[in-house]
Amino acid sequence: MSDLETKPGADTAAGGRVEPADNRFTRALSHVISDLGKNGIFIALILVVVVFEILTNGVLLRPQNVSNLIVQNGYILILAIGMVMVIVAGHIDLSVGSVAAFVGAVSGVFAVNMGMPAWLAVVLSLLIGALVGAWQGFWIAYVGIPAFIVTLAGMLIFRGLTLVVLGNQNIGSFPDFYRALGNGFITDVFGALDIDPLTMGVAIIAIVALIVQSVRTRRGRQSYGQEVEPAAWFVGKLVLVSAVVLLFAYALATFKGIPVTLIVLAVLILIYGVIMNRSVFGRHIYAIGGNLHAAELSGIKTRNVTFWLFVNMGFLAGLAGLVFTARLNLAGPKAGDGFELEAISAAFIGGAAVTGGVGTIGGAIVGGLIIGVLNNGMSIMGIGIEWQQAVKGLVLLLAVAFDVYNKRRSGGR
Amino acid sequence: MTTNILEMRHITKTFPGVKALQDVTLDVARGEVHAICGENGAGKSTLMKVLSGVYPHGTYEGDIVFENETMEFRDIRDSEAKGIVIIHQELALSPYLSIAENIFLNNEIKGPLGLIDWNKTNIEASKLLARVGLRENPTTKVLDLGVGKQQLVEIAKALSKRVKLLILDEPTAALNDEDSAHLLDLILSLKGQNITSIIISHKLNEIKKISDTVTVIRDGKAIETIPKLEVTEERIIKDMVGRDLEHRYPDHTPHIGEEILRVEDWTAYHPQDPTRVMVDHVNLNVKRGEIVGIAGLMGAGRTEFAMSLFGRSYGTRISGRVFKNGVEIKTRTVSEAIDNGLAYATEDRKFYGLNLIEDIKRNISMASLKKLERGGLVNDNEEYKVADSYRTSMNIKAPSVLAKVGKLSGGNQQKVVLSKWIYSDPDVLILDEPTRGIDVGAKYEIYTIINRLAAEGKGVIVISSELPELIGICDRIYAIAEGRITGEVPIAEATPETLIKFMTMEKERSDV
Numbered sequence: 001m002s003d004l005e006t007k008p009g010a011d012t013a014a015g016g017r018v019e020p021a022d023n024r025f026t027r028a029l030s031h032v033i034s035d036l037g038k039n040g041i042f043i044a045l046i047l048v049v050v051v052f053e054i055l056t057n058g059v060l061l062r063p064q065n066v067s068n069l070i071v072q073n074g075y076i077l078i079l080a081i082g083m084v085m086v087i088v089a090g091h092i093d094l095s096v097g098s099v100a101a102f103v104g105a106v107s108g109v110f111a112v113n114m115g116m117p118a119w120l121a122v123v124l125s126l127l128i129g130a131l132v133g134a135w136q137g138f139w140i141a142y143v144g145i146p147a148f149i150v151t152l153a154g155m156l157i158f159r160g161l162t163l164v165v166l167g168n169q170n171i172g173s174f175p176d177f178y179r180a181l182g183n184g185f186i187t188d189v190f191g192a193l194d195i196d197p198l199t200m201g202v203a204i205i206a207i208v209a210l211i212v213q214s215v216r217t218r219r220g221r222q223s224y225g226q227e228v229e230p231a232a233w234f235v236g237k238l239v240l241v242s243a244v245v246l247l248f249a250y251a252l253a254t255f256k257g258i259p260v261t262l263i264v265l266a267v268l269i270l271i272y273g274v275i276m277n278r279s280v281f282g283r284h285i286y287a288i289g290g291n292l293h294a295a296e297l298s299g300i301k302t303r304n305v306t307f308w309l310f311v312n313m314g315f316l317a318g319l320a321g322l323v324f325t326a327r328l329n330l331a332g333p334k335a336g337d338g339f340e341l342e343a344i345s346a347a348f349i350g351g352a353a354v355t356g357g358v359g360t361i362g363g364a365i366v367g368g369l370i371i372g373v374l375n376n377g378m379s380i381m382g383i384g385i386e387w388q389q390a391v392k393g394l395v396l397l398l399a400v401a402f403d404v405y406n407k408r409r410s411g412g413r
Numbered sequence: 414m415t416t417n418i419l420e421m422r423h424i425t426k427t428f429p430g431v432k433a434l435q436d437v438t439l440d441v442a443r444g445e446v447h448a449i450c451g452e453n454g455a456g457k458s459t460l461m462k463v464l465s466g467v468y469p470h471g472t473y474e475g476d477i478v479f480e481n482e483t484m485e486f487r488d489i490r491d492s493e494a495k496g497i498v499i500i501h502q503e504l505a506l507s508p509y510l511s512i513a514e515n516i517f518l519n520n521e522i523k524g525p526l527g528l529i530d531w532n533k534t535n536i537e538a539s540k541l542l543a544r545v546g547l548r549e550n551p552t553t554k555v556l557d558l559g560v561g562k563q564q565l566v567e568i569a570k571a572l573s574k575r576v577k578l579l580i581l582d583e584p585t586a587a588l589n590d591e592d593s594a595h596l597l598d599l600i601l602s603l604k605g606q607n608i609t610s611i612i613i614s615h616k617l618n619e620i621k622k623i624s625d626t627v628t629v630i631r632d633g634k635a636i637e638t639i640p641k642l643e644v645t646e647e648r649i650i651k652d653m654v655g656r657d658l659e660h661r662y663p664d665h666t667p668h669i670g671e672e673i674l675r676v677e678d679w680t681a682y683h684p685q686d687p688t689r690v691m692v693d694h695v696n697l698n699v700k701r702g703e704i705v706g707i708a709g710l711m712g713a714g715r716t717e718f719a720m721s722l723f724g725r726s727y728g729t730r731i732s733g734r735v736f737k738n739g740v741e742i743k744t745r746t747v748s749e750a751i752d753n754g755l756a757y758a759t760e761d762r763k764f765y766g767l768n769l770i771e772d773i774k775r776n777i778s779m780a781s782l783k784k785l786e787r788g789g790l791v792n793d794n795e796e797y798k799v800a801d802s803y804r805t806s807m808n809i810k811a812p813s814v815l816a817k818v819g820k821l822s823g824g825n826q827q828k829v830v831l832s833k834w835i836y837s838d839p840d841v842l843i844l845d846e847p848t849r850g851i852d853v854g855a856k857y858e859i860y861t862i863i864n865r866l867a868a869e870g871k872g873v874i875v876i877s878s879e880l881p882e883l884i885g886i887c888d889r890i891y892a893i894a895e896g897r898i899t900g901e902v903p904i905a906e907a908t909p910e911t912l913i914k915f916m917t918m919e920k921e922r923s924d925v
Contacts, residue, residue, distance in 0.1 A: 224794045227813070278790045280782045287779055290768030297726060297757065297765055298780035298833070299748035357770050 028230040041351055041366045048370050052377030059380050060373070063255040066248065071182070071327065073372035074261035075100070075320040077365055079343035080350070081272050082316035084364035086309055087347045088276075090289045090356030091147035093313050095136065095154030097339035100321030101331075102158040103129045107322055108171030108331035111178050118177035122322060129318015130311050132158065137310030141303040147310075155340070163333050171331040180260050182327030187257025196253040203249030207242045214238060261323055268316075273361045285309065289356030345392065346371055349399040370395070417478075418443040418578060418609050419464075424475035426459055426468060426633075433459045434473070435633045441578070441626075446600060446610045448624035450617070450649050452879060456633040457613050461580050465499040466492040479578070496577030500567045502586060506555045513538035513551035516570045541569040545599055561592025568599065579603065580611045585619060586712055590919075597623050615710050616917065617646045629653055650910055662885030663857065665864045669888065670701030672739070673872040674755075674841045679733030681721035687729050691717040693896035695733070699841060699872035704863060706887035707876045708912045714896035715876045716760055719843045723757035724750040737840065751780060754840035758830050760849060760876070762823075766830045769819030773811055774800035776818050776829050781837045803832035808858060824855025831862055841872040848882065860886050880909040892916045 053060045079096050086093050103125050110121035132154075139150045189198050214234070221228050228234070252258060276282040284305045287295040296302050320339065325331045350367030352359030371392060378388045419441040426434040434456050441447045451457045462468050464477060466486030477484045479495060486492045489499075506515050513535045522537060524530040538551035547565040555563060564584060571579055581600070585593040600610050600623055614620055620627060627644050629636045629652035636652045675698040683689040692714050699705045709715040720727035722735065724747030735742050737753060744750040750757075759765035767776055777800045778785055785791050785799070800814040807828045811821060818829055827847065834842060844863065848856040863886060867873050877883050883890050884907050892900040892915030900915030 220794050221797075224798050226794070226797055274790070278793065280786050280789060280791060283775070283779075283782055283791060286771065286775070287768055290770050291764075293765045294768055295779070297723070297747060297759060299724070299746075299751040300779075301746075301748065353770075357768065 028233060031229045031233055041349070041363055041370075045366050045370050045373070048373050048377075052373055052380075056377055056380045060377055061251065063251040065376065065380075066251040067255045067259060069369075069372055069376055070262050070265070071259050072376065073368060074182070074259075074265055075324045075327075076339065076342045076346060076372065077265055077368045078268060078316055078320040078323065079339055080346035080364040080368040081268055081361055082313040083340075083343040084347040084350065084352050084359045084361060085272070085276065085285060086147070086313055087344070087352045088289045088356060088359040089285050089306060089309055090292065091140065091306070091309070092344065093136075093147065093151045093310070093317075094340050095151040095158060096313065096317040096320070096343055097336035097341075098155045098158035098162065099129060099132050099314060099317040100324060100336035100339055101162045101333070102132065102165065102321070103318035104321035104325035104331045104335050105162045105165040105171065105333075107178075107325060108174070109165060111174055112171050118175045122178065122181070125322055126315055126318050129321070130315040132318070133311040133314020134307070136314065137307040140310060141306035162335070166331065166333055168333075170333075172329060174326060174329055178322075179326045179329055181264070182261060182323045182325070183329075184260035185256040185258060186260065186263070194254065195250070196257045199249050199253035199257050202258060203245055207245055210241065210245075211238055261327075264319075264323070269361060269365060276361050281305065281308070286357060289353075289358070291357075342368070342371055345396045348403075349396060351403060353403065354400065367399075416443055417441060418480060420476075420478040421460070421464060422476045422478065424460065424463055424473055424477075426463055426473040433633050434463070437475075437630070437633070437635045439628055439635060440638070441609060441611060444604060444607055444609055445625040446604055446612060446623050448620040448627045449611060449613045449630060450615070450620060450627060450653060451630035452653055455630045455653075457630055458582060459633075460630065461499055461582060461611070461613065464492070465489055465497055465580065493574055496575055497580070498571035498574055498576040498578070499580040500564075500571060500582065500584065502583045504560075504563050504567055506563055506566060508556040509554060511552045511554055512542070512549060512558075512566050512569075515555055515566060516541060516551075516573050518570075520573060537573070538569070541572050542566075544572060545569045546595065559592070560587045561589065561595070564588065564592070564596060565599070568603075576608060578609045578611065580613075582613045583615065583711075584612065585614065585616060593619070617649055617913075618917075620644070620649070621646065647910070650913055653909075661857070661881070663861045663864055665704070665867070665886065667704070667867065667888045668702045668870075670870065672698050673701045673737065674699045675736040675739075676722065677734045677736070679718065679722060679735075680731065681717060681728035682730040684727065684729050691728060691896050692721055695893070695896075695898050697891055697898060697901075699874055701870045701872060702867050703889065704867050704873045704875060704887045706883035706890035707874060707893055708880060708883050708890055708916055709876075709878070709893035710916055711878060713893050713916065715893055716845055717896070718893070719757055719845055719874075719876060720759075722750075723747060723755060723843065726757075751837055751839070754838075755843070756780075756834035756837055756839035756841070757843045758834050758845060758847060760846035762826055762830050767818050767826060770817060772815045772817055773804065773809065773821075773829055774814040777803055777814075777832045777836055780833055784836075799836065800832075803836065807832050807862065822855075824851040824858070827851055827855070827859060828862075831859070835866070839871065841874065842866060843874045843876070845876045846878070847875060848877070848879070856882075880912050883907070883912070884909070892918075894918050895920050 049060065059065060079100070083093060083096065106128055107121050107125035110116045110124055111118055116124070136150050136154050139145045140147045186198065187196050190196075218228050218234065276285070284295070284300050287298065287300055288302050288305055292302060321336060324335060328335070346368035347359060347364045348354070348367070349370055350359065350363030350365070352363065374392055374395065375388060378391065417440045419439070421437065421439040424434050424437045424439075425432070437456070437460060439460070449457050449460070459468075463473050466489045469487045470485035477486070479497065484492070484495065507518065510518070516538050517534055521529050522534045535551045542549060542551060542565075545565045545568050547562055547569065549558065549562065555566060558566065568579070584596055588596065597619060600612065603610065612620070612624065621644055624644070625641050626638060627649060628638045629649060631653055639648060677696055679692055679695040680690065681692040683691050695718055697705070707715050707718070717727050721731050722744060724744055725731055726747060735744055742753045744753060744755060763769060768779065774796055778791075778796050782791060785796050797814060803809065804811065804814050809821075809825050809828045809832070811825060818826060821829065831844075831847070847863070848859050851859065863873055863875065875883065875887060884904070887907075888904050890902045890904065890907050890912065891898050892902065892912055894916050897920070899918040900912075902911060902915070
C-alpha cells in the first residue's frame with residue numbers, strides 16, 4: 001500500500017442513512033432495470049424457449065427432449081467456454097472443429113485400434129489437444145501472426161491430419177467407459193423409480209450451494225460498505241433461479257437422470273467461471289482485450305497469457321472432440337464440421353464484443369443454449385436444414401447488431 | 414499595399430470544459446509566409462482545423478473571410494475546393510500506393526469511360542514533382558520514400574488541387590537538416606508563384622529565416638502579430654511563455670534526500686530503423702523527495718527515453734545502466750521494472766494507459782493484482798475498498814468506482830492513471846505529460862498529488878513540453894534535444910529562455 005491517505009472517506013455510509021421511501025423505490029427499480037439489461041441474454045433464452053414450446057406444442061420441454069438438449073449441445077457449449085475466453089482477449093479460433101475431429105480420431109486409434117485402457121486414451125487425447133493448442137499459441141503469441149491466420153491454417157492442417165490418422169475409414173465401437181462421456185447417465189443408483197432421487201438431490205444441493213454462496217457474497221460486500229441490491233430483489237432472483245433449476249432437474253429425473261455430459265459441463269462452467277471472474281489470469285485476459293498496450297505497460301506478460309489461452313482452447317477442443325466421438329460411438333472424417341462457427345456464434349450471441357475485452361462464460365453458455373434450442377425446436381417442427389441455417393445466421397447478426405447499437409447509445413468508445 | 418487573402422475574425426472554439434480558442438483574429442496577406450508560434454496545446458492546430466473545415470461552420474464562433482468572401486466550410490473538402498490545403502504533421506499518404514496515385518487520390522484524372530487515365534495521371538504527376546523539386550518516378554511507391562520526400566509529395570498533392578493557401582503543420586519536425594533546408598527553399602519558391610503559406614513551427618531560427626509575419630498564440634489567444642523586421646527569437650519566446658506564473662502551482666518545499674535513481678549512458682535506437690539513434694547516452698539522476706523535470710520538444714526523445722527505460726517498451730539495441738539506491742538494477746521487462754520500484758504514467762493515456770471499457774476499480778488494480786491475490790484469486794471486495802479509497806484521496810469525480818473509465822473527463826482519467834501507479838507503490842515515478850489535455854483546475858490537483866508523492870520521499874520525473882509547468886513544480890530540470898541531455902538547470906536558474914536554448918541545441922554535425 002502507498003503511504004497516501006488511503007482511508008476511505010466518511011461518506012461511505014450509504015447503507016446506514018435513512019432515505020425517503022420514493023428514493024429507495026427508484027433505487028430498487030434502477031437495480032432491477034440494470035439487472036434486466038445485464039441479463040438480457042437470459043431473457044432472450046427464456047423467450048426463445050417459450051416461443052418454441054408453443055410452436056412445438058409442448059414437445060420442446062418434454063423430459064426426454066430437455067435431456068437431449070444438453071447431450072446434443074454439450075460439445076458446442078464446451079467449445080463456447082474456450083472460445084469466449086479467446087474472443088475476450090481479442091483473438092479468434094477457427095480451428096476448433098478440425099482439432100476436435102483430430103483428437104477424436106487420435107482417441108479412436110488409442111482406445112480402439114491400440115486397445116489402450118479407456119481412461120488412458122482419454123488422458124492422452126486431451127494432452128494432444130493441449131499440444132495442438134500450444135502449437136497454435138506459439139505462432140500467435142510469440143511469432144505474432146494473427147490468430148485468424150494461424151487458426152485458419154490449423155483448420156486445414158488438422159482436418160488433413162484427421163484424414164491421415166483415420167486412413168480413410170471410420171473408427172468405431174468404443175469401450176463403455178469412453179462412451180459414457182457422450183451417452184452416459186447417472187441414474188437408478190437408488191433403484192428404478194419414476195423420479196430419480198439422486199438427480200433431485202443433486203439439484204437441491206446445488207440450490208443450497210448457490211444460496212449460501214450468494215448470501216456470503218452479499219454479506220462480504222456489505223461488510224466492506226458497498227451498495228447491494230434491495231433484499232426483495234435479491235431473494236426474488238434466488239427463488240426464480242431455484243425454481244428453474246428444480247424444473248430442469250425434474251425433467252431430467254423423470255427421464256434417465258443426470259447426463260455425464262452435464263456433469264462435465266457443470267464442472268467446466270464452475271472452474272472457468274471462477275477463472276474469468278476471480279483469478280489473476282482472468283483479469284489479465286480482460287485487460288489484454290480491453291487495451292493491449294495498457295496491459296503491456298502495466299507489466300502483464302501478454303504473450304504468455306495469449307499462449308496459455310490457446311493451450312486451453314486446444315484442450316477444450318480435444319474434450320469436445322471426445323464427447324462428440326463418444327456420443328456417435330464413431331470417429332469419422334466429417335466430425336466437428338462447422339463446430340467453430342457455432343462456438344463463435346454462441347460467444348457473440350452471449351454478448352462478447354468483436355473488439356475484445358467484453359464477454360462472460362455464462363453469456364457464452366446461454367448463447368450456445370439459444371442456438372441449441374433453435375436447432376432443436378426447428379428440427380421438431382420439421383423445418384429443413386436450409387432454413388435452420390438461415391435463421392441461425394439471422395439471429396447471430398441481430399444479436400451483434402443489438403450489441404453494437406447498445407454500445408453506441410451508451411457512448412462506448 | 415498587399416491585400417489580405419485570409420481574415421479570421423474573433424474565432425472562439427470551446428470543447429467540453431476547455432476554451433481552446435478565445436477571440437482569435439488572424440490576418441494573412443496575399444503572397445506572404447505567415448508563421449504561427451506557440452507552445453504545445455496553445456491552440457495553433459485547433460485554429461488551423463477551424464480554418465480547414467475539420468471543425469465545421471457552426472461548431473465555433475467568429476467568421477472566416479477568404480478572398481473577401483465569408484466562408485462556411487462544412488468539411489475539409491469545402492475548404493480544399495476554395496484552395497485551402499492543410500498538410501498535417503502526421504502525413505496522410507497511403508504507403509502502398511504510388512506517388513501519382515497519392516497525388517490524385519480522390520481527385521483522379523478520368524478518361525471518357527470514367528476510368529482512370531494512367532498516362533495522363535503519371536505525366537501530370539511528373540510535372541508537379543518537378544515543381545516541388547522531387548526527382549522520382551511517379552510510379553514509385555510512397556513506402557519507398559523517406560519522410561522528407563513524402564513531405565514533398567504532400568505538397569505536390571496540394572499543388573494538384575490548385576492551392577492558394579498552403580498550411581504546413583510542423584513541416585520540418587521529422588526532417589533532417591538537408592531535407593528541412595530544401596523544404597524551406599520550396600516554400601519560398603512557392604511564394605514566388607503567388608502561393609500564400611501558413612507555417613506552424615517550433616523552430617525559431619527557421620521562422621526567422623522564411624516568414625514575413627509571425628503570430629504568437631498562447632492559451633488560445635493571439636498574443637501579437639510581429640512584422641518581419643521586428644521578429645527576434647527573444648520576443649517570440651517572451652510572447653510564447655510570458656504568462657503569470659504565480660498561483661498556478663501549489664507551494665512546494667523540497668526535502669531532498671540521497672540519490673534514489675541514476676541512469677548511465679542510456680541509449681536506444683529506432684525500432685524500425687535500427688541505425689537511427691533516438692536516445693543518445695543519457696545520464697541523469699533523481700534524489701529522494703525530488704521532482705526532476707525533463708524539458709524537450711516533441712520528438713526530442715523524452716518519451717522514447719522513458720519508455721525504453723521502463724521495461725524496454727520502446728526501441729531496439731537498448732544499452733545503459735540503471736542504479737537504484739546505488740545498486741544496479743535491471744528493467745528488461747515491464748514487470749521487472751515495476752518489481753524494481755519504477756512506474757511510468759504514459760503521455761497517451763487513452764492509447765497506452767487505460768482500459769477504457771473497464772471500470773475505475775479494475776484500472777487501478779491492473780498493475781498490482783499481486784497485492785490483491787490469494788491463491789490465484791483476486792479479492793474483489795478488497796479491490797473495491799482500495800479503489801474507493803483512491804477515489805476519495807485523489808478526488809476522482811465519479812459516482813462510484815464501478816463507473817467505466819471511458820466516460821470520465823481527461824482530468825479524472827489522469828487521476829485514475831496516477832492512482833494505478835501509486836497503488837503499485839513505486840520508489841520512482843516517471844510522469845509523461847501528466848497534465849496534457851486537462852483543464853486548469855485539474856492541473857492544480859495533479860500538481861498537488863505530485864508534491865505529495867515527493868513529500869513521501871519518492872523520486873518523481875516529470876516530462877513536459879510546457880515550460881512554465883516544469884519551472885513551476887520541479888526542483889531541477891534536464892533539457893533534452895535529439896536524444897541527448899543538452900543541459901541540466903537548477904530551478905533557481907531555470908527560465909523558459911534558458912531552457913528553450915538548451916532544447917533547441919542541435920548536434921554538431923561533422924559532415925557540414
